[in-house]
Amino acid sequence: MLVDCGLREENGETHTGIEQRQKTYRQLILSLSDGGSAFSSDAIAKDRGDMGDVGDVDTNAVDTGNRSNKLAVSVAEPWGATPDPDTASSSESGDSETDPDSSHEWLPSGSVSSRDSSPHLWGSSRPHRHSGSTDPGFSGVPTPTECVRIKVPESTRGRATTRGRASIRHGVKDSGWHQGDWQPQTFPFTATPGPQNAAAELESDLPADFLELILTDDLLQHIADQTNLYAKQFFQAHPDTLPHSRGKVWKPVSVPELKTFFGLSFLTGYIKKPNLELYWSVDEIDATPYFSQTMPRNRFQLIWRFLHYNNNASQDATDKMYKVRPVLDYIVSKFKELYQPFENICIDEWMMKWRGRLSFKVYNPQKPIKYGIKSYILCDSYSGYCYNMQPDVGQARSLPDTVFSLLDRLPGHGYTLFMDNFYNSVALCEQLLKSKTNVCGTLRKNRGEPQIFRELTKSDLGVEGKLVRHNGRVLVVAWQEKRLVKMVTTCHHDTMQRVEVWQKGHKEMEVQLKPECIVAYNACMNGVDKMDQNIAYHPFIRKSLNWPKKFVAYLFQVAMFNAFVLYKARNPGKCRTLLEFMKSVVKSWTAKRHVAKEEEVGGVEVEEGRPTTRAPYNHDPSSRLDGQMGKHQLEYLMPTSKKPRPSRKCRVCARRGQRSETKMWCRSCCVPLHAGECYTAYHTKLKYS
Template identity: 35%
Template sequence: MARRIRDEDIRRILEDSDGEEEIIELLDQEEDLQDEEYQDDDDEDGEAYLEVGPVIEETVENIAREVQIGDVSGQPSNERVLDNPIRLPTPDVPSRAPVSRRRRRSTAPVDIAAEWSFEVKELSRKQFTGHEEPPRQQVLFDSDSDIYTIFRKIIDDDVINLMVQQTNLYAQRLLQEPGKPHSRKFRWSDVDEPEMLKFLGVIFLTGIIVFPTLECYWKKDDIYYHPLLHKINMSYNRFRLILRCWHFCDNNAPREENDRLYKISPLIDLIIGNSRTIYTPGQIIVVDESMVHFRGRLLFCQYIPSKTHKYGIKIYKLCSAEGYTWGYQIYSGQSVQVFGLDTSGSIVVTLAEGLLDEGRCMITDNYYTSVPLAEFLLSRNTDLCGTVNRKRRGLPKDVMDAKLATGEIAVKQKNENVTVLKWKDKRDVCALSTCHGKEMSPTSGRTPKLKPNMILSYNKGKKGIDVADQMASYNSPIRKTIIWYKKVAIDLLAIAVVNSTIIYNEMHPGSREKLTILAAHEAIVKMLLQPDLLHQETRSRTPQSQAGSSRSSELPGPSRLAVRDTINEEFSPRRLNFIEEEASSSIANADAAAEELFVVSHAKDSHDWEEYDDDELRRILEAYEEVNIVEENVTEDVEMIQTDQSVPDELI
């Protein structure tokens, strides 16, 4: 029986011989035999060996015998001759490990090229039937509708009630948890709908007026002092307490086991549902993703280098060409899969479910566009136009790999309804459409450039998402926080303002009547804070009863809000002296302003200062209103603080 020699032995035998090259050449020839059937044998040590043919075995045996006797040229050698024939072990290559005796399954490749043709026909859009009935925005609103009315259709009473109920519920459970004796949470009192609207107004105000911290909005320092925050009857502590307890769901309610979005899902359903019920998009709709900036610890936090905010929560949006957000879905690693489509295609169909079958054109980028998605949308009477990844399955390889010069195109068509095009601009651009052929048109501008109509339509429609994100970024009230769902909630509020502005501008086509995002925010903030502002305005316009009456009756004396905001903090003994000094200074300023105002007003021989445009008179009155302190109230409140170191309940 022939003795087998392992790899180590034959390498040692052939180490310094000229026959090593012949052995290596022989092994290379054996590896090239693709149709040879291999067998595997296991010896006592369990190692597999390769059975070679008799001719190859004889050749190796002769070479080995020559090596043992001497070199190939016939020189004698002192080495002992092996009597047993040499059997070549299997080369130590992972791919040549023991081969299964089962026959490999032969799969016939799909002939993709046969499905595509160079004969390209001109394609047209589907007939749009989405506006056969009047659009919802034209039915619900008219030219007399103001921006706040539209806004309250999106942020309606159901949304406010959800915030009120869940905020109060969360606050009650928070009070049951242990805390520090002087913690702010023990001052909690249930919030109601007017106060929640006021709270939202302050949130929007922080987007219009940007200060470093929230506390700065209530400071009386000349750098930060803003009189509006001292007229709305909401202190800094109260705002922070509501913000802490701001909630949108019942944490103890039954839910799906792996639901990662239960904290924010009720609010999304209400706001996006209201946005859908008051607006009918046009023929062009676009799907893309945006980011809500967040760098905290979150399971589904994403990193997208191409976005302005690289880290954050990824949002899939469906928008109209004007930028109206109609669909909103948070990426959480869990999505609904549509049969026959991949994940990205399923997202498009899920977002657009209420808009299909009406002849619209869907604009997508290369993350979503695919041949199966195009065929699915065609079956739902919807066109698709967008850029496509050249590595997608089902695309004609000769078009995707074509080498083009600048301005040239390569195009093919499938079943006379799906067109794939590659166009060379500064770089290669691959696109797919079900409503375009290979026609090209010049661009508008000073230097017209010939481009495919498919690309022009994509560029025109794709801006919808960009416009929506751009307008939502203006005057955004989003601030740093570790609570991710509150950031998403503020993003939804910003979207509500953008959607309201788009509807308002559509109802007022005149350029002079259109609102900017800043003007829309200002109008909404004024209306949200209107009850308190009207109350303050009424008190400030109270006529003087007598010329010689006291200062509190002669001049508009605001309430004790400024004092309340000061003593509402958790005081320490070191701050008492500061309060006394500040109160004394305020009293002196109030007296001086009152005397000067009295003299000037009587010099005008009138008590209604608003009838005059005298800048000096207005400056004096504004100085008096900014002081906002009455001498008797300040003295009384400071004495209370000095005696028991506590804040009166009526001042909280």
């Protein structure tokens, strides 16, 4: 890289100051020509010290006041290169706009380029390009209109350029932005946080009662109606279903049965198995008899198959969330109705993993979940309660509209909103101030910040260095620790706070100073993370090719967590963990469902004081596969007055088309069986026929 250093004389006027600087530069060039490798930048800076303040500098040229001369420092072409005529002409006129990454347009008056002051500079013996000058006094020393080329070694270019830019960036002034006298405009918090309406009036210590404030019987009735409607539409569209198909035994689902279905679904959140069928396994190694005692496997899978949330016949093609719209709107409205967040709230994104075909599927390679359905969520920073959520379906909507729609009825109460750099901008902060809402968060480049922040790099600020500007309403802070962080806030002071942090190589926490806004951001920007962390411990979302089923399962997980927050607020000290809360809900929604109903058992004959129970011929008791072979004992049928040695048809032989009777039966299952192979097949095989 070659640097041109010289003086330009525009109007031909002569001044004592100009002559003095000409003399200084002649001495500089002569020293370089004689083999000198260094010169004093302080002397030049002192000689040019009357050229103006750092902050009053034009980036393209330095104005000397009444003087007509300008100091130009620019990047010249490499040796032997032919300059572009257009470039050359514009350079001579002084109107050229140099590249900020390759020139010294950062240099103010009264300072010298670090390239010029570098001890590694060395002169060149190549004749000057104005060697054709007829000036008899020319001997390598340029006149004010001539220029000397100085070649900068490769090893010093990057370091010198960085130091030169750092010295000017802090001197750039942005109109309307100030450095001191910052006073934040805060608003008092006027809302009453905590449970509201029905949640505040509920006097109960049963977790299921709080969950049913969100997942009400009205919502479950809607799901049951839509499920039954979809099953009816399916069978009408497929009249040629096989006679022995599982769907042939479909019967309409009711709200109590739907609660049992969802209760078992919640149970799969903390009892993990690789596939759904294993929950009904009869193998003594991995058997979970509670599932088979509560609901038959075929019935559970049949409900899951026809589970539906909206009518397909009246589908709205403009609404991409139509499949789940009634459930989504109802649950979110309950979220906002039952709870008022505390003073600090936050907005963040959440991704539900989905790699199937979907028009509004999002891909973000920087996230742990790269493919999925993205939702914007507003949470309470104190408890993690999800107050509002909106799925991202690819609508053309601005970020301010998204933020205000998530806030809903919260503006005007003095809330402090924490957001990351995806949402934040100086203009949005000023809009939220008009609605009496404080803002704090990280800031991206070109979001309305001062020019000095846009050009700031890690090398410009030392470790724990800070740069601050404000416009009277919004404060912008740049702070350097391990990396450069830019913050925007409307409610925090320009002060430093002591915090204890863990540092590598230290066994104890170290005290460190951080800006107040960064400390508050780290403490309050974790509301969505709290919720996501809790529901990630016990997820009951299962793999599915149907995205509405998976999305509603996620909504139910959020509803479970919100109900847990409401329960803790009303019953402090009980159900300390979400797992305890879920266990209680499962017991309530599946209680007494696993006990055999009266209609599942046939008539009872009493002979000699001992009952003889008959099981229905077309129905096997669910307890036959419970794996507890000790209670399934074969006994002889009790004699009667007509048959001293009675016998009945063996259930296994009858299902296999064989007419064979036995004199023994299983006392627990109330089923006549042959000893040996028939007994073993009936109690171990799902399909024994």
